[in-house]
Amino acid sequence: MADNCTIAVDAMGGDEGPDVTVPASLGLLDAHPRAELILVGDEDRLRAAVESRGGDRGGRLTYRHASQVVEMDESASLAMRNKKDSSMRVAINLVKEGQAQACVSAGNTGALMATARFVLKTLPGVDRPAICTTLPTAEGHVHVLDLGANVDSRSTNLFEFAVMGSVLAGAVDRQERPSVGLLNVGEEDVKGNEVVKEAARLLGDSDLAYHGFVEGNDVFQGTTDVVVCDGFVGNVMLKSTEGVARLIAGNLRAEFRRNPLTKLVGLMARPVLNRFRSRIDPRRFNGASLVGLQGIVIKSHGNADTYAFGQALHEAILEVDKAVPDRIGQELERVLVEGRTV
Amino acid sequence: MADNCTIAVDAMGGDEGPDVTVPASLGLLDAHPRAELILVGDEDRLRAAVESRGGDRGGRLTYRHASQVVEMDESASLAMRNKKDSSMRVAINLVKEGQAQACVSAGNTGALMATARFVLKTLPGVDRPAICTTLPTAEGHVHVLDLGANVDSRSTNLFEFAVMGSVLAGAVDRQERPSVGLLNVGEEDVKGNEVVKEAARLLGDSDLAYHGFVEGNDVFQGTTDVVVCDGFVGNVMLKSTEGVARLIAGNLRAEFRRNPLTKLVGLMARPVLNRFRSRIDPRRFNGASLVGLQGIVIKSHGNADTYAFGQALHEAILEVDKAVPDRIGQELERVLVEGRTV
Structure with missing residues (x-):
């Protein structure tokens, strides 16, 4: 695994929210002793959920408060306009700011793609x-x-x-x-x-x-x-x-x-x-991976349970480890320079 | 069942040809005592296959010779141009001429649709x-x-x-x-x-x-x-x-x-x-039904076995019984007259 790997987790997203994202996050930390996670969402609620499950794994789990949640059936444009402090948006911002190398969300797909594209931008040539x-x-x-x-x-x-x-x-x-x-x-x-x-x-x-x-x-x-x-x-x-x-x-x-x-x-x-x-x-x-962005964003199924959400977290770790966006950027540049696309 | 129901069977079509179409046809005649079938294809071969399986069910099974077969991977346009005496084409012609009320083929889908459309024409408004x-x-x-x-x-x-x-x-x-x-x-x-x-x-x-x-x-x-x-x-x-x-x-x-x-x-x-x-x-x-034509054409899966091909024959009988093309034509006319389409 890469030395530096911090994943921002939209802990409020998905049908079950923290009931799924918190135990899955703790499971990931147990499986990857060098990974770090930032849980994004209602901090008090998340802290309580973590404490009740045995704590923050030696400080490898931290919090970032976000006051809003994007609803599963909310339109992407409304979410973008009205939910600037949503757990989804803040998690993506952490990737943009370099505080996390990837983010994972079980939230609404349309809003996730629109927000990720707006915040992170597409790779050159995409x-x-x-x-x-x-x-x-x-x-x-x-x-x-x-x-x-x-x-x-x-x-x-x-x-x-x-x-x-x-x-x-x-x-x-x-x-x-x-x-x-x-x-x-x-x-x-x-x-x-x-x-x-x-x-x-x-x-x-x-x-x-x-x-x-x-x-x-x-x-x-x-x-x-x-x-x-x-x-x-x-x-x-x-x-x-x-x-x-x-x-x-x-x-x-x-x-x-x-x-x-x-x-x-x-x-x-x-x-x-x-x-x-x-x-x-x-x-x-x-x-699922949102590919073509300047950053790693993994979309979990909205109805994921703890095991399933854990798989999405593992996918994020894997893509950080393999530096997927950098590789895609290099390959697209090569293809474009060599004039292989129209 | 309708009084007058004769189905033209493209007996050479599909991966197995007469080995499947003949026993399935005999099975249909046993199940529907008033149905009649015309087996289209290599007459000598079809006659032999029928005889070896107990004969023509009191004359309810007749033959129409066709000297050609459309291959499963043949292009529709080549089949249309070069195979005017194919079992598929002759079976569709029988529907056009009113000698059969429906035809069934396990042959190549593209050729079947193109030929059926060319021979039978679409319903008005389709x-x-x-x-x-x-x-x-x-x-x-x-x-x-x-x-x-x-x-x-x-x-x-x-x-x-x-x-x-x-x-x-x-x-x-x-x-x-x-x-x-x-x-x-x-x-x-x-x-x-x-x-x-x-x-x-x-x-x-x-x-x-x-x-x-x-x-x-x-x-x-x-x-x-x-x-x-x-x-x-x-x-x-x-x-x-x-x-x-x-x-x-x-x-x-x-x-x-x-x-x-x-x-x-x-x-x-x-x-x-x-x-x-x-x-x-x-x-x-x-x-599967080819709908929107002035006639009933049923497409069987190319790799159908006797049971499966029999189901396609049953579908043909059902659609003849329900006069499906007439009903579609009437409904389209009604919709068009009422100006419900653009």
Whole structure:
């Protein structure tokens, strides 16, 4: 781990607020003996929550008071205008001021992206930041972006997403040249809309490890290390696959609860079913990166529990350790200087 | 069932061709004593396949020779130009000529849509036909369109899809006013791109049972009876959810095969797991409708087995029985006359 690693935690964000963020933060400090955290929010409440759980881990946990909270359904523009002392805004400010190397929030995605973009600014050469998450595949995981920051991406945006996703995947997975797929409705060159066709041309001319078009089923098959798509498409994909996973899990549960005999079988099968459940547990993959900013911002799912929020904190530590924004900045500069983008 | 129901079957289409289409056709004739089928393709081969399986069911199964086959990866334009005697084209011609009331094909989707559109023409008022499929939900099913016929839909196209999907759902589910959701990245009015916002306005002004925006997870939750989206988005959603379902099923299988003990538990749980599997069996939902055409065309999955292809044949019978294209035509005329579209 990097010597100097302080994470600003928006301790009020998410559906559960401090009931989740505080125990997750303490867990992280126990797991990373050199990490430091700044809990941002209602200081009295946070202090009480920390004290009741055994204290501040030798001073590695400090507080920054913030008097406001961005609501989960609040519009980004209203939050930006009226909540200048929100826990979210103050946590991002700490990154801007260099007092923290990353911030983590389970707050409202739109407000988080808008505030982070306003406070931290985009990296030189980045037109639009993107949201990148990790999804499970048969053999490991895949990095997918954009997940909803941009709903009308141009081909040059998709190209930028590919560069950023490639750097992120390379850094956190320690991989030399991660393969990049462009999400489309078919693998043939003639398929798709004009935007993906033009993005394919840009990627084909670049020196990224561009695989070509991939389809929806390729994402979870792990055909490539990175999958690039417009945020509208990525958001629908993410939420619909969560929906189908929940439907399947519900059906499995219902079948084992059908009658006393199936319940008995379910009891015997419990260790197997538990291991199965932990394999597909979406909490393991919690913690999406807002890439393309001058700073590290990790978005946790709003309904994260302590384990899930802890995963988002770990992602922040990892990205600090790998200096992800610096690497993205260098790679974009290289690509731009070499005239590989339009 | 309607008195007069003859289905033209593209018996050469799909990955398995007659090995699947012939037994599925015979099964349908056994299930529907008044249905008639025309098997289109290599007549000698089809006759042999039928004879070896017990014959033509009292003359209700006839043949129409076609000398060509559209390949699964053939471009639509090449198939249209060079394969005028393909089993797919001849089957669609039979609908055009009134010798069949519907056709079913497991062939290449692009070629099927292009040929069907060219031969049958769109219904008056339809700018673009769409592909509509049924997907499972917690309590039943949902009709989703478009699944990939249109990759750059305008708001008026989405409005047409809503009208067509609503009529289809109403007809086959015998439902008075099916609720219609517009797929978006959030439920709030401010979310999404300009196309969905404008489509929402059109739908809000219509007398459809318009629910509002829905998100990816709503699809499988069954929030609405119909979900409308652009074909690029719908195609990615369909294929990615298939991918995640396969990943989950693979993980479940792997956990039960982990060691001799888990295998034994798996053996005891087999009846439960089999019922679970049949609940989520995608073959049950095989058979997508090409809506907006002057005729009924059902697209089967290319890798359908006999059971799955049989489901597509049943869908054809159902749509003939409910006169779906006539109803769509009437509803579109009503909507257009009442000036509800732009």
